[in-house]
Amino acid sequence: xxxxxxxxxxPDSAANIHILGNTQIDEKVAFLLNPYDEHxxxxxxxxxxxxxxxxxxxxxMGKKDAEKTIRSAxxxxxxxxxxxxxxxxxxxxxxxxxxxxxxxxxxxPDIIFTGKESIDSEGMQTLFRIGALFDFPVVTNAVSLExxxxxxxxxxxxxxxxxxxxxxxxxxxLGAGRGLNTPNYPTFPDVVKARKKPIQTISLDSLGIPPGxxxxxxxxxxxxxxxxxxxxxxxxxxxxxxxxxxxLQQDAKVIS
Amino acid sequence: MKQAxxxxxxxxxxxxxxxxxxxxxxxRADVFLYALVLDGVDDxxxxxxxxxxxxxxxxxxxADDPQxxxxxxxxxxxxxxxxxxxxxxxxxxxxxxxxKDIIPRVAAMMDVPLVMDCLDVNLEKNIARTSQYSGKVMxxxxxxxxxxxxxxxxxxxxxxxxxxxxxxxxxxxxxxxxANLSLLxxxxxxxxxxxxxxxxxxxxxxxxxxxxxxxFSLIFECAGKMNAAxxxxxxAVDEGWVPYxxxxxxxxEKVSPQVYIACGISGSIQHFAGMKTAKMIIAxxxxxxxxxxxxxxxxxxxxxxxxxxELIKQL
Ligand SMILES: Cc1cc2nc3c(=O)[nH]c(=O)nc-3n(C[C@H](O)[C@H](O)[C@H](O)COP(=O)(O)OP(=O)(O)OC[C@H]3O[C@@H](n4cnc5c(N)ncnc54)[C@H](O)[C@@H]3O)c2cc1C
Ligand SMILES: Nc1ncnc2c1ncn2[C@@H]1O[C@H](COP(=O)(O)O)[C@@H](O)[C@H]1O
Numbered sequence: 001x002x003x004x005x006x007x008x009x010x011p012d013s014a015a016n017i018h019i020l021g022n023t024q025i026d027e028k029v030a031f032l033l034n035p036y037d038e039h040x041x042x043x044x045x046x047x048x049x050x051x052x053x054x055x056x057x058x059x060x061m062g063k064k065d066a067e068k069t070i071r072s073a074x075x076x077x078x079x080x081x082x083x084x085x086x087x088x089x090x091x092x093x094x095x096x097x098x099x100x101x102x103x104x105x106x107x108x109p110d111i112i113f114t115g116k117e118s119i120d121s122e123g124m125q126t127l128f129r130i131g132a133l134f135d136f137p138v139v140t141n142a143v144s145l146e147x148x149x150x151x152x153x154x155x156x157x158x159x160x161x162x163x164x165x166x167x168x169x170x171x172x173x174l175g176a177g178r179g180l181n182t183p184n185y186p187t188f189p190d191v192v193k194a195r196k197k198p199i200q201t202i203s204l205d206s207l208g209i210p211p212g213x214x215x216x217x218x219x220x221x222x223x224x225x226x227x228x229x230x231x232x233x234x235x236x237x238x239x240x241x242x243x244x245x246x247x248l249q250q251d252a253k254v255i256s
Numbered sequence: 257m258k259q260a261x262x263x264x265x266x267x268x269x270x271x272x273x274x275x276x277x278x279x280x281x282x283x284r285a286d287v288f289l290y291a292l293v294l295d296g297v298d299d300x301x302x303x304x305x306x307x308x309x310x311x312x313x314x315x316x317x318x319a320d321d322p323q324x325x326x327x328x329x330x331x332x333x334x335x336x337x338x339x340x341x342x343x344x345x346x347x348x349x350x351x352x353x354x355x356k357d358i359i360p361r362v363a364a365m366m367d368v369p370l371v372m373d374c375l376d377v378n379l380e381k382n383i384a385r386t387s388q389y390s391g392k393v394m395x396x397x398x399x400x401x402x403x404x405x406x407x408x409x410x411x412x413x414x415x416x417x418x419x420x421x422x423x424x425x426x427x428x429x430x431x432x433x434x435a436n437l438s439l440l441x442x443x444x445x446x447x448x449x450x451x452x453x454x455x456x457x458x459x460x461x462x463x464x465x466x467x468x469x470x471x472f473s474l475i476f477e478c479a480g481k482m483n484a485a486x487x488x489x490x491x492a493v494d495e496g497w498v499p500y501x502x503x504x505x506x507x508x509e510k511v512s513p514q515v516y517i518a519c520g521i522s523g524s525i526q527h528f529a530g531m532k533t534a535k536m537i538i539a540x541x542x543x544x545x546x547x548x549x550x551x552x553x554x555x556x557x558x559x560x561x562x563x564x565x566e567l568i569k570q571l
Pocket of ligand 2: 113
C-alpha cells in the first residue's frame with residue numbers, strides 16, 4: 001500500500017507567540033510536528049505492520065525548516081519524505097491543492113492520513129479539501145481503523161462520547177483524532193535511522209497550481225489577552241459555596 | 257442585499273439555542289436570511305425561526321432512514337445543493353462536533369473558502385474573527401469568493417429575538433448516499449441526553465486536584481444540580497477518570513460557556529486554549545499561585561473536597 005501522511009510544521013503549543021507587524025508571528029520559537037499528525041503517522045506505522053510491503057510517505061508544505069518535521073515523522077515510522085517548499089503563508093484552499101498536486105506527482109495513494117486539525121491555524125478543513133480534489137471519501141476525528149475486505153471501517157468521535165462508524169472505499173482520507181492511538185515516541189536509534197531516509201524537496205512554484213476560486217487571508221492578528229480581574233471569594237467553604245451560587249443566580253443568571 | 261443560508265442544528269425536534277444565536281449574529285448585517293432545515297419543520301420550529309429573524313425557512317427534509325439522515329456527506333450535499341438553488345452568497349453553520357464534520361465538507365464540495373470556529377463575523381467586510389495558536393492569538397480572516405462560509409462557535413453570540421415574517425418553502429433533494437462513504441452504525445452514548453460540552457451555558461470541570469475517579473463523582477453531582485456539562489483537564493482524561501469527550505483544551509473541546517467553573521485545575525496554556533473565551537471563569541483551587549487564579553473572574557481559594565460538597569448541599 002502507498003500510505004501518505006500529511007504532516008504540518010507548527011509552533012510548539014507551549015511557546016509564547018509574539019506578533020510581528022499586523023499579520024505575522026515571530027517564528028523564532030520551537031516548531032514541531034502537529035500533535036494530531038503524530039497520531040496520523042503512528043496509525044500509518046500500525047497499518048504497515050499488517051501490510052508489510054507498504055511505503056509510508058510523509059508530506060509537508062512549509063518553509064525549509066519544515067524538513068525537521070519530516071524527520072520527526074520518519075523517526076516515528078515514515079519511510080520517506082516530501083517537502084513542498086514555500087515561504088508564503090497559504091490558505092487551506094491553496095494548501096490542499098499543493099498537497100494534492102505533490103501526491104499525484106509522487107505516486108498513487110491507497111490511504112492519506114492527516115490530523116483532524118492543525119494547532120496553529122486551527123482550520124479543520126484541509127483534509128476535506130484534499131479528499132474533494134481526489135474525489136476520495138473523508139472522515140474526521142477517527143478513533144479506530146480497521147481494513148476489512150479492501151474497505152476502511154473507521155469509528156469517529158463526536159462530542160459527548162457519541163461515535164459514528166463509517167465504511168469508506170479505498171483510497172480514502174482519514175483525519176486522525178487523539179483517541180486513535182498513543183503516538184510512537186521515537187527512540188534514539190529511530191532518530192538515527194531517520195537521518196538516512198530520503199527527503200525530496202519540491203518548490204511550490206514548480207507545481208504550477210492555478211489560483212483557487214476564492215481565498216482566506218489573515219488581515220490582522222492580535223494577542224488574546226486576558227482582561228480578567230479576579231475577585232476573591234473569601235470565608236468558610238459554606239460561605240464560599242453560598243457566594244458561588246449567588247453569582248450564578250444573580251450575576252451570570254444561569255441558574256434560577 | 258446579501259443572501260445568507262443558515263444551517264440549523266436541531267435537538268429533540270427543537271432548534272438549538274446555539275443555532276438561534278447564529279441567526280442573531282448574521283442578522284446584524286443587511287442580509288436576507290434563509291434557514292436551511294434538514295430535519296423537518298413543524299409549527300413550533302417555524303415560529304421559533306421567525307421570532308429570531310429568519311425571512312425564509314427552507315424545508316429540505318431528509319429521509320428518516322438514519323443511513324441517509326445521519327450521513328454527514330449527504331447532509332453536506334444537501335446544503336451545497338440548497339446554496340446553488342437559492343443562489344446564496346454566504347453560508348453559516350455551527351462549529352459543533354457535527355458541524356465540524358459537515359461544514360468543511362460543504363466548503364470542500366463547493367471549493368469555496370471557510371473559517372471554522374468563528375467568535376464573530378463582520379459581514380460588511382467578510383471578515384471572521386477566530387482563535388489561532390492554541391487560543392493565544394485572535395485572527396481576523398477575510399474571505400473572498402462567490403460563496404463564503406463561516407462555522408460559528410456555539411454560544412459565541414447569545415440569541416436575541418428580532419421577529420420577522422417568515423415564509424416556508426420546500427426543496428426536494430436528490431439524496432443518494434455516496435457509494436464510497438456509508439454509515440455502518442452509531443452510538444449516541446449511554447446518556448444520550450447529556451448536555452453537550454460545546455453548547456452548555458455552564459461547565460464545571462475537574463483536574464488533577466480530584467485525585468481519583470471516585471472523587472470525580474463530586475463534579476458529576478454538582479453538574480447535575482446546576483444543569484451543567486462536565487469538563488476535565490487532560491490529566492483527568494489521561495488518568496482514565498473521565499472519557500476523552502470531556503476534555504477541554506487545545507487537544508480537546510474549545511468552549512465559550514456563560515460560566516466555566518474549574519476545580520483542581522492549574523490553568524496550563526493548553527487548558528486555557530479551550531476555555532479562555534468563557535464569559536465568566538470561577539476557579540476553585542487550594543494554591544493561590546496557580547495560573548488559573550490570576551486569570552479568572554472569581555478566585556475561590558480552598559480545598560475542593562470541602563467546597564464542592566457544600567455546593568451540592570446548597571444547590
Ligand atoms: C501538546 C499538548 C496538548 C495538551 N492539550 C491539553 C488539553 O487539551 N487540555 C488540558 O487540560 N491539558 C492539555 N495538555 C496538558 C497540560 O499541559 C497540563 O499538563 C494539564 O492541563 C494539567 O492538568 P491539571 O490542571 O488537571 O493538573 P495540574 O497542573 O497538576 O493542576 C492540578 C491543580 O489542582 C490543585 N489542587 C490539588 N488538590 C486540590 C484540592 N484538594 N483542592 C483544590 N485544588 C487542588 C493544585 O493546586 C493544582 O493547581 C496538553 C499538553 C501538551 C504538551
Ligand atoms: N502545510 C501543511 N502541510 C502538510 N499537511 C498539512 C498542512 N496544512 C494542513 N495539513 C494537514 O491537514 C490537517 C488539518 O489541517 P487544518 O485544516 O489546518 O486544521 C493537518 O492535521 C495536517 O495533517
